[in-house]
Amino acid sequence: xxxxxxxxxxxxxxxxxxxxxxxxxxxxxxxxxxxxxxxxxxxxxxxxxxxxxxxxxxxxxxxxxxxxxxxxxxxxxxxxxxxxxxxxxxxxxxxxxxxxxxxxxxxxxxxxxxxxxxxxxxxxxxxxxxxxxxxxxxxxxxxxxxxxxxxxxxxxxxxxxxxxxxxxxxxxxxxxxxxxxxxxxxxxxxxxxxxxxxxxxxxxxxxxxxxxxxxxxxxxxxxxxxxxxxxxxxxxxxxxxxxxxxxxxxxxxxxxxxxxxxxxxxxxxxxxxxxxxxxxxxxxxxxxxxxxxxxxxxxxxxxxxxxxxxxxxxxxxxx
Ligand code: TXA
Ligand code: MG
Numbered sequence: 001x002x003x004x005x006x007x008x009x010x011x012x013x014x015x016x017x018x019x020x021x022x023x024x025x026x027x028x029x030x031x032x033x034x035x036x037x038x039x040x041x042x043x044x045x046x047x048x049x050x051x052x053x054x055x056x057x058x059x060x061x062x063x064x065x066x067x068x069x070x071x072x073x074x075x076x077x078x079x080x081x082x083x084x085x086x087x088x089x090x091x092x093x094x095x096x097x098x099x100x101x102x103x104x105x106x107x108x109x110x111x112x113x114x115x116x117x118x119x120x121x122x123x124x125x126x127x128x129x130x131x132x133x134x135x136x137x138x139x140x141x142x143x144x145x146x147x148x149x150x151x152x153x154x155x156x157x158x159x160x161x162x163x164x165x166x167x168x169x170x171x172x173x174x175x176x177x178x179x180x181x182x183x184x185x186x187x188x189x190x191x192x193x194x195x196x197x198x199x200x201x202x203x204x205x206x207x208x209x210x211x212x213x214x215x216x217x218x219x220x221x222x223x224x225x226x227x228x229x230x231x232x233x234x235x236x237x238x239x240x241x242x243x244x245x246x247x248x249x250x251x252x253x254x255x256x257x258x259x260x261x262x263x264x265x266x267x268x269x270x271x272x273x274x275x276x277x278x279x280x281x282x283x284x285x286x287x288x289x290x291x292x293x294x295x296x297x298x299x300x301x302x303x304x305x306x307x308x309x310x311x312x313x314x315x316x317x318x319x
Pocket of ligand 1: 026029030032055056058091093110114134135136137172175176
């Protein structure tokens with residue numbers, strides 16, 4: 001199959017209506033999108049991504065009104081979050097209606113729902129009368145894509161069209177929030193920080209974004225977002241000492257490291273800005289993964305705001 005990169009919303013919509021998959025830009029990461037109401041289309045997503053069927057997908061749509069065509073209700077604490085952060089980098093886990101295929105949710109009675117704010121995603125979704133099932137457009141377990149080129153590098157020949165919406169503004173996946181045991185629970189840290197969520201709810205939320213084997217919410221799987229090269233996370237000075245006989249690549253928050261060649265270093269934000277660091281994070285991992293090195297050494301970011309979401313991904317990408 002010939003894979004085209006282009007900017008035509010019309011072409012994207014035409015293919016989606018035909019039951020094809022496309023790559024869709026969002027402000028978090030690029031999605032691998034198809035008609036979320038048709039099981040045969042949803043099945044293709046799992047095949048192209050090489051993703052286990054037990055890992056449920058997010059349904060994307062363009063407005064809160066449209067959500068009600070496939071969910072029963074938005075429970076009141078989540079309603080507050082929806083008003084504040086939709087459209088945006090928030091995914092809500094909601095009680096689903098039976099129109100949602102079992103394949104989307106792995107048979108769960110809830111479905112994950114997101115309204116992206118990226119203008120091209122919005123344009124596409126507004127034109128459709130079905131939601132789009134869309135996981136990140138990377139092979140299962142690999143680094144999420146934040147440019148059209150990343151998607152092309154991973155999925156060329158497997159999908160007909162990549163809608164090019166530039167570099168993703170936020171750069172990491174959405175924050176997933178639902179209700180568990182009557183408590184607002186964060187299932188995955190992401191582009192909306194915990195602090196932002198707590199600010200709106202005025203209450204403490206449970207964070208359960210870590211689990212090695214619970215297939216209920218496999219975004220929680222431990223080994224995830226990983227480069228092909230081994231990755232170690234910790235104090236860079238200590239790591240450099242420990243791996244002194246290796247050819248290393250470095251991912252640092254804001255400072256250059258002496259003695260490591262510049263092309264093997266990726267600085268996330270020289271002005272120590274967490275937002276900039278987040279936007280460049282997945283590109284940085286991809287850059288280092290492509291270098292002629294043995295191992296990637298990375299350091300944790302300050303454990304606050306988006307830094308905490310990045311640290312979570314670093315922990316899971318490391319071995
Ligand atoms: O930013 C994002 O969320 C991107 C863009 C493309 O929208 N999408 C994304 O999808 O990251 P994906 O498939 O890579 O991650 C979705 C995660 C799954 O791994 C799963 O753990 C969780 O969402 N999920 C889906 N349905 C769920 C449910 N009913 N309950 C709990 N978690 C669910
Ligand atoms: Mg993913």
